[in-house]
Amino acid sequence: MSQRHLKHAESDRYKLCNEVEDAKLLLISYGHKLDVWDSLFNVFLGYPKSADPYLIYNSTIHFKLDCSFIYNLDTHTTIYDLFATIMRIIWRNHYQ
Incomplete structure (x- = not known):
């Protein structure tokens, strides 16, 4: 939110871990999010069977x-x- 200069964004840091709040943190790297990706890759994908955060992020932002x-x-x-x-x-x- 800070990158979009929203007036209610106090900082560019995520309150729970004090890391810069960016797309990678929000969708892949914080908490158990990589576990979610990994679990669903294992169930639904033939390749790759495990989630690589770098590959997920780059594949997603470049479609x-x-x-x-x-x-x-x-x-x-x-x-x-x-x-x-x-x-x-x-x-x-x-946020739950």
Whole structure:
């Protein structure tokens, strides 16, 4: 919020860990978020089977998700749907 210069943003630091609050922290690296990614990769992806924070972040910000393959194509879900759903779940639960 601080990067967007919102008037109610007191600082660019996340209150719980005092790290710079950026997209990587909010979606991947803080708390158990990487565990969520890893668990869902293990269930739904044929490749990669485990989550690499660097790969997740770079793939997401550049919308280059073609290095990941969904395990079961009968689900009618694209890799973009899967990543968006994971991010929505993480974001929804971030402040709870």
